[in-house]
Amino acid sequence: MKKIFLSAAIVLGSLTSFAAIPSVEGSIIKTISIQDEYTEIKLEELPTAVTDALKKSFPNAVISKAYKNEKAQYKLDVTVGGKEGNLFANADGTWIQK
Template identity: 35%
Template sequence: MKNYALLVFLILGITLNSSAMTGSNLIAEEITIITDEYVKIKSSELTPPVIEEILKQYPTSKLGGAFKNDKGEFKLIMVLKSGTRKTVYIDQYGNWINKR
């Protein structure tokens, strides 16, 4: 009788474990789809409104890197006067974007 109870609990545990693993795999798959992909570009590819906004907001900073995605949004790495780096996002029309 004890062997049957042990067998039932073992089968139940294996069944629940396999269904829990498939649920967690689905969640991880959805997260990877959401991310945006930025491609590195030259600073000469920035639009004039973007350049104007950079000069207004960060007059003493240098551009450490520029990236662009399919939506026309730019990811800019600004090197501040203190030497720290700050990542900012801006669209092609010079409007700042808040991303976390």
């Protein structure tokens, strides 16, 4: 009878070691960021189509900085109603979702 209890204790004890949660140490997380290269331009260099589209869509917007990439796409840092954000537009004044 003692052998049965001893055998049952050993079997149950060995099963609990398989249920343990393995610790994750030394894992590597890679982050890849794809971003178009924008270079800062003067506000006077913005095409009139972009400034007209901004006035039409966001009449109270104030442009703080403007950027341009190789594809002639523009990134605008704007402030509207106390909130700051970025807008993206093509040279013809159409808005781009990014």
